[in-house]
Amino acid sequence: AQKITQTQPGMFVQEKEAVTLDCTYDTSDQSYGLFWYKQPSSGEMIFLIYQGSYDEQNATEGRYSLNFQKARKSANLVISASQLGDSAMYFCAMRGEDSSYKLIFGSGTRLLVRP
Amino acid sequence: ETGVTQTPRHLVMGMTNKKSLKCEQHLGHNAMYWYKQSAKKPLELMFVYSLEERVENNSVPSRFSPECPNSSHLFLHLHTLQPEDSALYLCASSQESFTWAETSRGSQETQYFGPGTRLLVL
Numbered sequence: 001a002q003k004i005t006q007t008q009p010g011m012f013v014q015e016k017e018a019v020t021l022d023c024t025y026d027t028s029d030q031s032y033g034l035f036w037y038k039q040p041s042s043g044e045m046i047f048l049i050y051q052g053s054y055d056e057q058n059a060t061e062g063r064y065s066l067n068f069q070k071a072r073k074s075a076n077l078v079i080s081a082s083q084l085g086d087s088a089m090y091f092c093a094m095r096g097e098d099s100s101y102k103l104i105f106g107s108g109t110r111l112l113v114r115p
Numbered sequence: 116e117t118g119v120t121q122t123p124r125h126l127v128m129g130m131t132n133k134k135s136l137k138c139e140q141h142l143g144h145n146a147m148y149w150y151k152q153s154a155k156k157p158l159e160l161m162f163v164y165s166l167e168e169r170v171e172n173n174s175v176p177s178r179f180s181p182e183c184p185n186s187s188h189l190f191l192h193l194h195t196l197q198p199e200d201s202a203l204y205l206c207a208s209s210q211e212s213f214t215w216a217e218t219s220r221g222s223q224e225t226q227y228f229g230p231g232t233r234l235l236v237l
Contacts, residue, residue, distance in 0.1 A: 035225065043203050045158075045228035091158070095224075101146060101171060101211070103226055105158040 002027045004092050004106035012112050013082045020067070021077040021109045023092030029053075031097040034075040036066065039089040039108070048090075051075055079111075087113045117141055119229035121206050127235045128196065136191040136232050138206030146211045147189040148226060149181060152203040164189060165211055196236045205231045 003026040013019035025034065036048040051059045051066045059066045067076040079086055092106040119140045128134050140147060149161040163171035164183040178200075180192040189206055207226040 033224075037228070043205075043231040043233065045205060045207070045231075047225055047227055050225055101148070101163045101165065101209075102160055103158075107157055 002029070002032075002094055002096055002104045004094050004104050006092055006106035006109050008109045009107070010110045010112070012114055013079075013086075014114050015084060016081055018078060018080045019082055019111065021079070021090050021092075021111065023075045023077065023106060025073050025075060025092075025094050027073075027094065027096055029096040033095045034066070034068070035093040035095070035103070036064070036075075036077045037091045037093060038086075039091060041088070045091070049077070082113045084113050084115060087111060119206060119208055119227055121204075121229035121232050123232060124230060125233045125235075127237065128193070129237050130196060130198070132196075133192070133194040135193065136204055136206075136234075138189040138191075138229055140187055140189075140206075140208035140227075140229075142208055142210070142227060144208035144210045144227075145186055146209045146224075147183060147186075148207040148209075149189065149191050150205040150207065150228075152205060152231070154202075158205070162191075193234075196234075198236050201234055201236045203231045203233050205229060 005024045032053045034051045038046045038048050049059050049061045049064045049066050051068045058068050063080045065078045089108045089110050091108045093103045095103050122137045146165045148163050151159045161175045162181040167183050178195050182190040206229040209224045209226045211224050
């Protein structure tokens with residue numbers, strides 16, 4: 001069975017500093033995808049970044065980067081130069097290689113950026 | 116209009132009411148999803164439509180009835196709901212690959228979500 005674990009229910013970071021949100025996953029699939037989403041208090045789930053299991057380089061999207069360590073089955077999100085607008089819930093998710101369309105979500109980490 | 120839109124954004128209904136949630140995607144995608152997000156619970160996949168056919172139904176009670184009239188629109192019809200059905204209902208869409216070569220790497224199909232409907236059942 002596939003599983004996503006986010007061990008940090010809440011985190012604080014000072015504005016302009018970098019922060020790492022942890023995500024570990026469990027799967028027996030050879031091919032899989034890892035996603036990070038941001039959910040502000042408004043409720044919308046905003047796609048941030050994707051990492052494929054066969055991608056050799058860590059994914060980056062602007063201030064977001066994914067620290068992918070395949071052997072450790074971890075896919076941590078790094079946000080550089082935090083902004084007040086980064087305060088939100090962050091979800092790690094995984095999708096396996098079958099065609100079941102299922103996206104498995106973690107329980108999320110609430111990030112609060114302090115001014 | 117861009118992305119995935121949902122209406123209404125907020126809904127309060129009694130247990131005997133009938134209401135419908137609407138989702139529209141403007142991304143040209145071929146798959147659409149309904150998710151339920153309750154407080155302190157992970158996001159739960161409810162229904163999946165691919166090419167307008169339902170391909171997944173995760174043991175959802177019959178008081179929730181989905182409808183997908185075309186690839187751009189998805190509805191969730193609600194009737195005789197219970198207070199525990201109060202939650203945020205999120206719609207999503209994605210562009211799915213259907214060739215084996217692509218599907219074997221197909222985990223990259225990103226799902227894009229709408230803003231959600233906050234439902235309160237009294």
